[in-house]
Amino acid sequence: MPEAKEKGTQKVQEFKTFVKAHPHVLKKVKRKEKTLQELFEEWMLFGEDDASWYEEEMDEDLEEVSEEKSIGGMLSALKQMNFEEVQKGIEQFSGAVYSIQEVLSQFRSKPKPQSPYSQSHSPFPFRHD
Template sequence: MAQKKLHPSVAKFKEFVKNNPKMIQEVRKGKTTWQELYEDWYLLGEEDARWEKIGNENNDLSEKPEEQETNTEKKGDLISNIMGMVNKMDPNQIQNHINNLSQAIGAIQGVLSQFQGSNGAKPPGKPPEGPINPFTFRKD
Protein backbone atom coordinates (compact mmCIF):
# COMPACT_ATOMS: atom_id res chain seq x y z
CA MET A 1 0.00 0.00 0.00
CA ALA A 2 1.23 3.43 -0.83
CA GLN A 3 1.28 5.76 2.14
CA LYS A 4 -0.27 9.20 1.64
CA LYS A 5 2.06 12.10 2.14
CA LEU A 6 0.92 14.11 5.13
CA HIS A 7 0.60 17.84 5.23
CA PRO A 8 3.73 19.34 6.84
CA SER A 9 1.75 20.72 9.81
CA VAL A 10 0.24 17.28 10.48
CA ALA A 11 3.69 15.71 10.37
CA LYS A 12 4.95 18.30 12.87
CA PHE A 13 1.94 17.61 15.12
CA LYS A 14 2.71 13.88 15.03
CA GLU A 15 6.26 14.61 16.14
CA PHE A 16 4.91 16.85 18.90
CA VAL A 17 2.62 14.02 20.07
CA LYS A 18 5.55 11.58 20.08
CA ASN A 19 7.42 13.98 22.38
CA ASN A 20 4.33 14.34 24.63
CA PRO A 21 2.89 10.83 25.14
CA LYS A 22 0.50 12.10 27.81
CA MET A 23 -1.63 13.52 25.02
CA ILE A 24 -2.30 9.97 23.82
CA GLN A 25 -3.60 9.06 27.27
CA GLU A 26 -5.87 12.13 27.27
CA VAL A 27 -7.48 11.00 24.02
CA ARG A 28 -7.78 7.38 25.14
CA LYS A 29 -9.46 8.44 28.38
CA GLY A 30 -11.97 10.45 26.34
CA LYS A 31 -11.02 13.79 27.87
CA THR A 32 -10.34 15.29 24.44
CA THR A 33 -10.14 14.42 20.75
CA TRP A 34 -7.28 14.48 18.28
CA GLN A 35 -9.05 17.21 16.35
CA GLU A 36 -9.26 19.46 19.41
CA LEU A 37 -5.62 18.85 20.28
CA TYR A 38 -4.50 19.55 16.74
CA GLU A 39 -6.51 22.77 16.56
CA ASP A 40 -5.12 23.94 19.89
CA TRP A 41 -1.58 23.03 18.85
CA TYR A 42 -2.00 24.81 15.52
CA LEU A 43 -3.47 27.96 17.09
CA LEU A 44 -1.54 28.13 20.36
CA GLY A 45 1.78 26.61 19.35
CA GLU A 46 4.06 24.12 21.08
CA GLU A 47 5.08 26.47 23.87
CA ASP A 48 1.60 27.03 25.32
CA ALA A 49 0.93 26.28 29.00
CA ARG A 50 -1.88 23.88 28.04
CA TRP A 51 0.66 21.22 27.07
CA GLU A 52 2.43 21.47 30.42
CA LYS A 53 -0.92 21.15 32.16
CA ILE A 54 -1.69 17.91 30.33
CA GLY A 55 1.65 16.43 31.37
CA ASN A 56 1.33 17.55 34.98
CA GLU A 57 -2.22 16.27 35.42
CA ASN A 58 -1.28 12.77 34.38
CA ASN A 59 2.13 12.66 36.08
CA ASP A 60 0.78 13.43 39.55
CA LEU A 61 0.42 10.15 41.37
CA SER A 62 -1.10 11.97 44.34
CA GLU A 63 -4.37 12.50 42.46
CA LYS A 64 -5.30 8.85 42.50
CA PRO A 65 -5.37 8.60 46.30
CA GLU A 66 -7.36 11.85 46.40
CA GLU A 67 -9.88 10.34 44.01
CA GLN A 68 -10.07 7.28 46.23
CA GLU A 69 -10.59 9.51 49.25
CA THR A 70 -13.46 11.31 47.54
CA ASN A 71 -15.01 7.96 46.62
CA THR A 72 -14.77 6.76 50.22
CA GLU A 73 -16.12 10.11 51.41
CA LYS A 74 -19.11 9.68 49.09
CA LYS A 75 -19.67 6.17 50.44
CA GLY A 76 -19.30 7.48 53.98
CA ASP A 77 -21.79 10.24 53.25
CA LEU A 78 -24.26 7.70 51.87
CA ILE A 79 -23.96 5.48 54.92
CA SER A 80 -24.24 8.42 57.30
CA ASN A 81 -27.32 9.66 55.42
CA ILE A 82 -28.96 6.24 55.69
CA MET A 83 -28.12 5.98 59.38
CA GLY A 84 -29.49 9.47 59.93
CA MET A 85 -32.76 8.51 58.25
CA VAL A 86 -33.01 5.34 60.35
CA ASN A 87 -32.48 7.36 63.53
CA LYS A 88 -35.19 9.84 62.54
CA MET A 89 -37.81 7.14 61.88
CA ASP A 90 -40.70 6.77 64.28
CA PRO A 91 -41.26 3.08 65.19
CA ASN A 92 -45.02 3.60 65.48
CA GLN A 93 -45.17 5.15 62.04
CA ILE A 94 -43.14 2.28 60.59
CA GLN A 95 -45.50 -0.23 62.22
CA ASN A 96 -48.48 1.64 60.74
CA HIS A 97 -46.93 1.48 57.26
CA ILE A 98 -46.21 -2.23 57.67
CA ASN A 99 -49.84 -2.85 58.70
CA ASN A 100 -51.11 -0.91 55.67
CA LEU A 101 -48.80 -2.89 53.41
CA SER A 102 -49.99 -6.14 54.94
CA GLN A 103 -53.64 -5.18 54.32
CA ALA A 104 -52.84 -4.26 50.73
CA ILE A 105 -51.13 -7.60 50.16
CA GLY A 106 -54.13 -9.37 51.69
CA ALA A 107 -56.48 -7.52 49.32
CA ILE A 108 -54.33 -8.45 46.32
CA GLN A 109 -54.31 -12.09 47.44
CA GLY A 110 -58.10 -11.99 47.70
CA VAL A 111 -58.47 -10.62 44.18
CA LEU A 112 -56.05 -13.22 42.83
CA SER A 113 -57.89 -16.05 44.53
CA GLN A 114 -61.16 -14.86 42.93
CA PHE A 115 -59.60 -14.88 39.47
CA GLN A 116 -57.95 -18.26 39.97
CA GLY A 117 -61.28 -19.76 40.87
CA SER A 118 -61.72 -22.19 43.68
CA ASN A 119 -63.57 -24.92 41.72
CA GLY A 120 -66.98 -23.47 42.39
CA ALA A 121 -66.49 -23.22 46.12
CA LYS A 122 -67.24 -19.92 47.74
CA PRO A 123 -64.42 -18.24 49.61
CA PRO A 124 -64.83 -18.57 53.37
CA GLY A 125 -66.45 -15.71 55.19
CA LYS A 126 -68.65 -14.60 52.31
CA PRO A 127 -72.37 -14.38 53.06
CA PRO A 128 -74.85 -16.18 50.82
CA GLU A 129 -75.90 -14.24 47.76
CA GLY A 130 -79.32 -13.36 49.10
CA PRO A 131 -82.82 -14.85 48.94
CA ILE A 132 -83.87 -16.90 45.97
CA ASN A 133 -86.98 -14.80 45.47
CA PRO A 134 -85.97 -11.14 45.53
CA PHE A 135 -89.62 -10.00 45.89
CA THR A 136 -90.69 -11.23 49.25
CA PHE A 137 -93.71 -9.32 50.42
CA ARG A 138 -95.87 -10.03 53.41
CA LYS A 139 -99.49 -10.61 52.88
CA ASP A 140 -101.93 -8.94 55.17
Protein backbone atom coordinates (compact mmCIF):
# COMPACT_ATOMS: atom_id res chain seq x y z
CA MET A 1 0.00 0.00 0.00
CA PRO A 2 2.80 2.51 0.70
CA GLU A 3 4.05 1.94 -2.85
CA ALA A 4 0.69 3.08 -4.33
CA LYS A 5 0.74 6.22 -2.21
CA GLU A 6 4.32 6.88 -3.19
CA LYS A 7 3.45 6.37 -6.86
CA GLY A 8 0.47 8.76 -6.50
CA THR A 9 2.66 11.39 -4.90
CA GLN A 10 5.18 10.96 -7.71
CA LYS A 11 2.42 11.49 -10.33
CA VAL A 12 1.24 14.61 -8.54
CA GLN A 13 4.80 15.94 -8.59
CA GLU A 14 5.06 15.16 -12.31
CA PHE A 15 1.76 16.97 -12.94
CA LYS A 16 3.02 19.99 -10.98
CA THR A 17 6.15 20.03 -13.12
CA PHE A 18 4.01 19.78 -16.25
CA VAL A 19 1.80 22.69 -15.13
CA LYS A 20 4.84 24.81 -14.33
CA ALA A 21 6.19 24.15 -17.81
CA HIS A 22 2.77 24.87 -19.41
CA PRO A 23 1.02 27.57 -17.35
CA HIS A 24 -1.63 28.07 -20.03
CA VAL A 25 -3.22 24.82 -18.79
CA LEU A 26 -4.33 26.56 -15.60
CA LYS A 27 -6.31 29.17 -17.54
CA LYS A 28 -9.17 26.69 -17.80
CA VAL A 29 -9.22 26.50 -14.00
CA LYS A 30 -9.12 30.29 -13.70
CA ARG A 31 -12.01 30.60 -16.15
CA LYS A 32 -13.82 27.92 -14.12
CA GLU A 33 -14.17 25.69 -17.16
CA LYS A 34 -12.49 22.79 -15.35
CA THR A 35 -11.24 21.93 -11.92
CA LEU A 36 -7.64 21.09 -11.12
CA GLN A 37 -8.75 17.55 -10.36
CA GLU A 38 -10.31 17.22 -13.83
CA LEU A 39 -7.12 18.48 -15.46
CA PHE A 40 -5.06 16.04 -13.42
CA GLU A 41 -7.34 13.14 -14.46
CA GLU A 42 -7.09 14.15 -18.14
CA TRP A 43 -3.32 14.38 -17.79
CA MET A 44 -3.29 10.88 -16.28
CA LEU A 45 -5.49 9.50 -19.09
CA PHE A 46 -4.00 11.22 -22.12
CA GLY A 47 -0.46 11.98 -20.96
CA GLU A 48 1.43 15.19 -21.39
CA ASP A 49 2.16 14.59 -25.08
CA ASP A 50 -1.52 14.84 -26.07
CA ALA A 51 -2.22 17.58 -28.63
CA SER A 52 -5.10 19.02 -26.58
CA TRP A 53 -2.63 20.47 -24.08
CA TYR A 54 -0.90 22.46 -26.78
CA GLU A 55 -3.88 23.74 -28.80
CA GLU A 56 -4.61 26.62 -26.43
CA GLU A 57 -0.94 27.50 -26.22
CA MET A 58 -0.74 27.67 -30.02
CA ASP A 59 -3.92 29.80 -30.14
CA GLU A 60 -2.38 32.25 -27.66
CA ASP A 61 0.80 32.43 -29.71
CA LEU A 62 -1.21 33.15 -32.86
CA GLU A 63 -3.14 35.90 -31.08
CA GLU A 64 0.09 37.52 -29.92
CA VAL A 65 1.55 37.40 -33.43
CA SER A 66 -1.60 38.88 -35.00
CA GLU A 67 -1.67 41.68 -32.39
CA GLU A 68 1.98 42.48 -33.11
CA LYS A 69 1.29 42.53 -36.85
CA SER A 70 -1.75 44.79 -36.49
CA ILE A 71 0.10 47.24 -34.24
CA GLY A 72 3.10 47.20 -36.57
CA GLY A 73 0.82 47.76 -39.54
CA MET A 74 -0.82 50.74 -37.88
CA LEU A 75 2.54 52.25 -36.99
CA SER A 76 3.88 51.87 -40.50
CA ALA A 77 0.67 53.39 -41.90
CA LEU A 78 1.06 56.35 -39.56
CA LYS A 79 4.67 56.81 -40.69
CA GLN A 80 3.62 56.85 -44.33
CA MET A 81 0.72 59.22 -43.78
CA ASN A 82 0.95 62.74 -45.19
CA PHE A 83 -0.78 64.85 -42.57
CA GLU A 84 -1.20 67.82 -44.90
CA GLU A 85 -3.28 65.63 -47.21
CA VAL A 86 -5.26 64.37 -44.24
CA GLN A 87 -5.95 67.97 -43.19
CA LYS A 88 -7.10 68.84 -46.73
CA GLY A 89 -9.38 65.83 -46.76
CA ILE A 90 -10.91 66.84 -43.44
CA GLU A 91 -11.48 70.38 -44.72
CA GLN A 92 -13.15 69.06 -47.89
CA PHE A 93 -15.35 66.78 -45.82
CA SER A 94 -16.28 69.66 -43.54
CA GLY A 95 -17.17 71.80 -46.57
CA ALA A 96 -19.33 69.02 -47.97
CA VAL A 97 -21.17 68.68 -44.66
CA TYR A 98 -21.75 72.44 -44.58
CA SER A 99 -23.14 72.37 -48.14
CA ILE A 100 -25.51 69.55 -47.25
CA GLN A 101 -26.71 71.49 -44.21
CA GLU A 102 -27.37 74.53 -46.40
CA VAL A 103 -29.41 72.50 -48.88
CA LEU A 104 -31.40 70.87 -46.10
CA SER A 105 -32.13 74.22 -44.47
CA GLN A 106 -33.67 75.44 -47.76
CA PHE A 107 -36.08 72.51 -47.79
CA ARG A 108 -37.17 72.89 -44.20
CA SER A 109 -40.51 74.54 -43.80
CA LYS A 110 -40.10 77.97 -42.36
CA PRO A 111 -42.54 78.85 -39.58
CA LYS A 112 -45.26 81.26 -40.69
CA PRO A 113 -45.02 84.64 -39.03
CA GLN A 114 -47.91 85.25 -36.71
CA SER A 115 -50.11 88.21 -37.44
CA PRO A 116 -50.37 90.88 -34.78
CA TYR A 117 -54.07 90.09 -34.51
CA SER A 118 -53.50 86.56 -33.37
CA GLN A 119 -51.40 87.73 -30.45
CA SER A 120 -54.10 89.79 -28.78
CA HIS A 121 -57.13 88.29 -27.17
CA SER A 122 -59.46 90.84 -28.65
CA PRO A 123 -60.81 90.43 -32.17
CA PHE A 124 -60.47 94.19 -32.68
CA PRO A 125 -57.11 95.62 -33.73
CA PHE A 126 -57.39 98.80 -31.67
CA ARG A 127 -56.69 99.44 -28.03
CA HIS A 128 -58.91 100.65 -25.29
CA ASP A 129 -57.99 103.95 -23.67
